[in-house]
Amino acid sequence: MSLQYFLKRIALIFYTLLVVSILVFALTQILPSDAAVMMLGQNATYEALAALRVRMGLNDPIWL
Numbered sequence: 001m002s003l004q005y006f007l008k009r010i011a012l013i014f015y016t017l018l019v020v021s022i023l024v025f026a027l028t029q030i031l032p033s034d035a036a037v038m039m040l041g042q043n044a045t046y047e048a049l050a051a052l053r054v055r056m057g058l059n060d061p062i063w064l
Helices: 003-030 035-040 046-056
Strands: none
Touching: 035 046
16 A cells, blocks of 8 residues: 555545534534524523523634
């Protein structure tokens, strides 16, 4: 097995992981669901939802 082939395969692995990570992140930002509502249910109080969002970091900007 040549070194050039090995390096190409490693580069392709990193490229694939990058693309998949970006796609998953984009999908989670685009979908209209809220993780706090999914965890606590539709009947959760506003205060409980707000506390869970703060604890999970859902109120932080995307780059954080």
